Amino acid sequence: MKINIYQFIEGAKKAEGLAVIIDVFRAFSTSAYLFANGAQAIYTVSEVDEARKLAEKIENNVLVGERNGIKLAGFDYGNSPYLISKQNFKGKNIILTTSAGTKGIINAAQAEEIITGSFVNVSAAANYIEKKDFEKISLVAMGVNAEKTAEEDMALAQYLKNKLEGKENLNQEQLRKKLYSPAGDKFFNSSTQSDMPEEDFNYCLNIDKFDFVIKAEKFSNEVYRLKKVNL
Numbered sequence: 001m002k003i004n005i006y007q008f009i010e011g012a013k014k015a016e017g018l019a020v021i022i023d024v025f026r027a028f029s030t031s032a033y034l035f036a037n038g039a040q041a042i043y044t045v046s047e048v049d050e051a052r053k054l055a056e057k058i059e060n061n062v063l064v065g066e067r068n069g070i071k072l073a074g075f076d077y078g079n080s081p082y083l084i085s086k087q088n089f090k091g092k093n094i095i096l097t098t099s100a101g102t103k104g105i106i107n108a109a110q111a112e113e114i115i116t117g118s119f120v121n122v123s124a125a126a127n128y129i130e131k132k133d134f135e136k137i138s139l140v141a142m143g144v145n146a147e148k149t150a151e152e153d154m155a156l157a158q159y160l161k162n163k164l165e166g167k168e169n170l171n172q173e174q175l176r177k178k179l180y181s182p183a184g185d186k187f188f189n190s191s192t193q194s195d196m197p198e199e200d201f202n203y204c205l206n207i208d209k210f211d212f213v214i215k216a217e218k219f220s221n222e223v224y225r226l227k228k229v230n231l
């Protein structure tokens, strides 16, 4: 198995074999909490207008999304795993657009298969990858706004690579210490607590809270559908 680590949209475009699109803070941590709280499917789109248009076609939908971390006007929820974890989404179809994570999925069209990457289900992803036995694994760290390295996304890429290669990893305490600052700074700003609450930091770094994988499948040219895969 050959494992490559890529970054940003260009990295997603290069992804081959099995692609893991990584967004720890926060899109794919939030996605896991959405599925854990009953979401039926998550439709990911790049652009805000596309999300609004899709909402006219998909029944029983809930609009979730942000730009610069702040909930979008007219959307039901922002991208906070903590706030999402307080709601029941049983049977709901989520329409999700975020600054980095959802764009990565749309751009990984050359990959044979796409799953999401976050700490909350990293061991499930590793087990899934081992079972699937692809020759090429592409780990794509989406970064901040898909254009600047995010330490937490690179940390997940390295953690997953280490796991697949049977190497030692940081424990939860060490990981939280490493990512507290500057990576986690955005969660400790008193003026943005309603969009990026401090609880999000630990919610995103709760290693292996969930034992399912999130797989992305093409729904239409501009839309991928995420589904929960139990191992």
Ligand SMILES: O=C(O)[C@H](CS(=O)(=O)O)OP(=O)(O)O
Binding pocket: 023, 025, 026, 027, 028, 066, 067, 068, 069, 070, 079, 098, 099, 100, 101, 102, 143, 144, 145, 146
């Ligand atoms: O909502 C988030 O935390 C981020 C905002 S940004 O990329 O850091 O500007 O969006 P995400 O797509 O979850 O990385």
